Amino acid sequence: MNFIQTGFLIGGLAVAIPVLVHLLSRWQVRRVELGTMRFLQEVMQDGAQRRKIRRWLLLATRMASIAALVLLFARPYLPESIRRDGDRLRVILIDRSASMTMPGQGGRLIDDAVAQATDIAAELGTDATVLWGWFDSDVEPFEGNPARVTAPRNVVGDTNYLAALRWARDRIAANPDAIADVVLLSDLQQSGLASDALESASLDMPKHVPVRVVDVGRPAANNxxxxxxxxxxxxxxxxxxxxxxxxxxxxxxxxxxxxxxxxxxxxxxxxxxxxxxxxxxxxxxxxxxxxxxxxxxxxxxxxxxxxxxxxxxxxxxxxxxxxxxEPAPVVVIDSGSRDGQRLAESYYVTAALRQTSDPAEMSSEDDQTGPQRSGRFDPRTVFLFDDVLPEIHPSRTELVVVTDCGSVPAQTIERLESYVTAGGKLLVFAGDGGESGASAYTAWQQSGLAPGQIHKPVRSGAMPFRITSLEASSSMLAPFGDPQTGDLSRLSFDQILRIDPASETKVLARFEGDRPALTRHRVGQGEIAWFLSSADDSWGNWPTSPLYLPLVHQMAADLLQLTGEGKIRYRTVGDDRDVSVAQTAAATDLRTVSARSGDVKPVTFENVGFEQSGGALYVVNxxxxxxDPTRVAADQFAQHFQITPADPGSAEPTETVQGEYRHELWPWFAAAAVVLLVAEFSLANRTSA
Structure with missing residues (x-):
């Protein structure tokens, strides 16, 4: 027996009140023997015995009345095990991974699985609820007519038994009143398993739920x-x-x-x-x-x-x-002269772009004794003091690098604005430009090519500036996210260009004091990256660091989509598609929603082949x-997931569950309380003190 309002059980302490009253009301007299009262005493003793019994009955009646009232307010009930139509639940999981396309007895293995699953579903009759699910790396509920289940034609995914059993566990948890069991039909391919401890701990299938594993696989396969x-x-x-x-x-x-x-x-x-x-x-x-x-x-x-x-x-x-x-054509703009006595400001950038960090990109025809030819970039330096800036267009010049933003004339900035707006890529390094620096900063801001409000350069004090944080999720700086492969905090800078970034500008790296170090933003169809220190050694010795070449390569290559996945992206069947925000808002069927189970499944790659999307080529295998056709036995499968195997000789689940129906007993206690109160009133009138 259970109680709905257990707090009222504290009132049971009131049962002690009648006991105290009974004890306190007993006579306290002195016994005196009188000879003339001998015969009367015999009559009085006989009546005293009857009064004593009535007093004890009265005490018990009062205690029982209080107990009945307490239980009445606590609302006792008896839980009942009930059987209703539809209280049986069977979850059927059918493997639709690529290995299920192997030949079976009636076609493919998946065809055999569907035929056996149909027979198993019919064992419970029409009153039971049967949930169907296809699984490979994920689970897809079957929402069609259960009497017309057919095997899918496109069977290309990989096996994930843990995902399938988790889905079944969640469906059973959503129906706690049901007598449930699980049926899994598969070729039991061993590649669908992971470590024992990981999967059994994360699954935690209820022990009262039997799982029937049906093996439809081939004893041996030739592949x-x-x-x-x-x-x-x-x-x-x-x-x-x-x-x-x-x-x-x-x-x-x-x-x-x-x-x-x-x-x-x-x-x-x-x-x-x-x-x-x-x-x-x-x-x-x-x-x-x-x-x-x-x-x-x-x-x-x-x-x-x-x-x-x-x-x-x-x-x-x-x-x-x-x-x-061919190596990407790059124009490097140097505001000085090629015949200058000092080292050109473009020297380090041009030398870095001519190098290659991947020996596989070297051509066999390259002259190994001369400068190495890059497999990515073909830089050409233009000295504004000596040369005329050639016509630049995104179709012929894939990247333009400005080595000193403070020394670029306003006319050149206007041409760069047209180039970027048409789809060009621009990499800009900071610089003061001497007396012309302020006017150059103003021209950059008016063109929209600046990353924000540009202020005067700032010199360091006793300690140089260092990069303290970076956006490792950016493909431009991803190789430097691990300090073992490249720690940018080792670079030191004596001077930096201070800016207030605009709202549309992404800050990819910062100096100490939350000052931007590397930014990126779009203008028209093109992109611009700003590195807010010099390209040469005028603002520090960082160009002599071993990190200079890989950082310059990453900045230039990422603007040209040569880093990260790039234009060619490899996917596996079942992987989620890359859907942009605009595509998501425009399309209504990009996410498949199951109304019955409430599951939301992202759109995935479903076919092997090549797909062009968003300017990238997806290679789907x-x-x-x-x-690998290696298989696992059904008993080992059950032991691996720590699940309760179903009785092979029984077609129905034998585990019973407790129904949520409550058979309340308060009417009986109310009646008992009334009877006890009437009895107490009657006894109280017949019993003297």
Whole structure:
């Protein structure tokens, strides 16, 4: 028996009141023996015994009345186990990962799973609730007609058993009154498991929920898979041969002999096709190289295809892509003269841009004894004192670098404004420019190219300025987020340019005192990055630091989308798509919402192949771990997740649950209280003190 208002049980202490009254009301007399009262005494003793019994009955009645009133206000009830239509819940999970496309008894393995799941769903009859869910790396509820469940045609994802069981656990938790069980149908591929401790702890499936694991997999599988396709870099020089490396693995026990393999590279106008034959013993790997020779500039899509009949066809094809491009033309603006006696302000920047940090980008035709040729940039220095600034246009000049913002004439700033507005990229280093500095700062601000309000340069005191914080999430500074790879706080600056950044300006790095060190903003269709110290050694010795070259490379390359993922981005089936805010607001179907379960699922890549989106080429492949057909036994699966396996001989869940219906007992206690009060009144009138 339980109580709704347990606080009233404290009133049970009032039961002691009748006991105290009874004890205090007892007679206190002195006994006197009178001989004439002997016969009367016998009569009085007989009546005293009856009064004593009535007094004890009266005491018990009063105590019981108080107890009945206390229990009446506490509202006792008895919980009842009830059975209603629809109180049974069965969650059916069907594996739709790529390995489920292997041949089965009635087609594919997923077709066999659907057929068995339909029979299992019918075991409970029409009164039960059955929730269906497809799972690979995520779970998608089935919202159609349960009587017409058909296997999906597109089966390309990777297996994640933990996500599937979590989804089932949450559905059961949302129906606490139901008698629930879970049925999981899969080929039990071992690659879908992680560590025992991690998955069992994060799952925490209720022990009273039985989980039936139905194995529909093949006892043995024969599979030759393309595991990976790689190139030396995403951006290759047209002077070098384009070589693609392929890794194969034979997951079967039988050797594969004379298997044809085709490598195709195409840029939309021209295709290059290469063929080789593969001999690979069972359980071994092999690496191959395909040399496409020297290719013309452009974006090339590469497809590797195995012509083999094995149990898993999806991993017989894998794609990659690369860009064949000349070094990016860069104009470096120097306000001085090439014949000056002092070192030119553009010297360090030009030297850094001519260098390459990746030996793979070096051409075999480069002169190793002379200056190294960069695989990214082809800088050309323009001295404003001697030369006339050539016509600059984003289609011919991908990047312009200004080495001293304070020395640039107003006419040149106007031309740079037109260049950036049309889509050009501009990298600006600070400088005072002597007497002309103030007018140059004003011209930068009037053009909109300045990152904000420019003030006079500030000199350091006894201690130089240092970079104290940076936005590591920015692709421009991502390599410097780890101090072991590049700690920008080691750089020292004797002088910096002070600015008040505009609201649309992103501050990517800061000096101490929260002063901006590196900013970035857009003007028209172009972008501008400002580094608020000098490009040469006039404001400090930072150009002699080993970090100068990688930092200059990162700033220039990121403006040209050569850092981070760049123009070529690799994805796996099931990964979320990159959707901009504008696209999200314009499209209504970018996120799939399940009305029944309340789940919100982002839009993902669903097909293997190439996709152009937002100026980038997405290379979408199936996950490599689905190629491994190694399986796990059903009992090991249950032990791995610490779940309660269902009784294989029972079609129905045997666990009962306690219903939330409360059978309240207060009417009975109210009646008992009335009876006790009437009895107390009657006894009190018949019992003298």
């Amino acid at each position: 030759l898979a393309i595991q990976s396709v790689t190139t030396a870099s995403k951006r290759l020089s047209p002077l070098r041969d384009a070589i693609t490396n392929v890794t194969l693995f034979n997951f079967g026990t039988l050797p594969m002999e004379e298997v044809p393999m085709t490598a195709t590279a195409t840029n939309g106008r021209r295709s290059v096709r290469l063929k080789k034959s593969i001999n690979l013993p069972g359980g071994q790997a092999q690496e191959l190289s395909f040399d496409f020779g020297k290719l013309e500039p452009g974006l090339w899509q590469v497809t590797m295809q195995l012509d083999v009949e094995d149990d898993l066809a999806i991993d017989n094809r894998r794609m990659t892509a690369f860009e064949i491009a 199936s996950t490599a771990k689905e190629s």
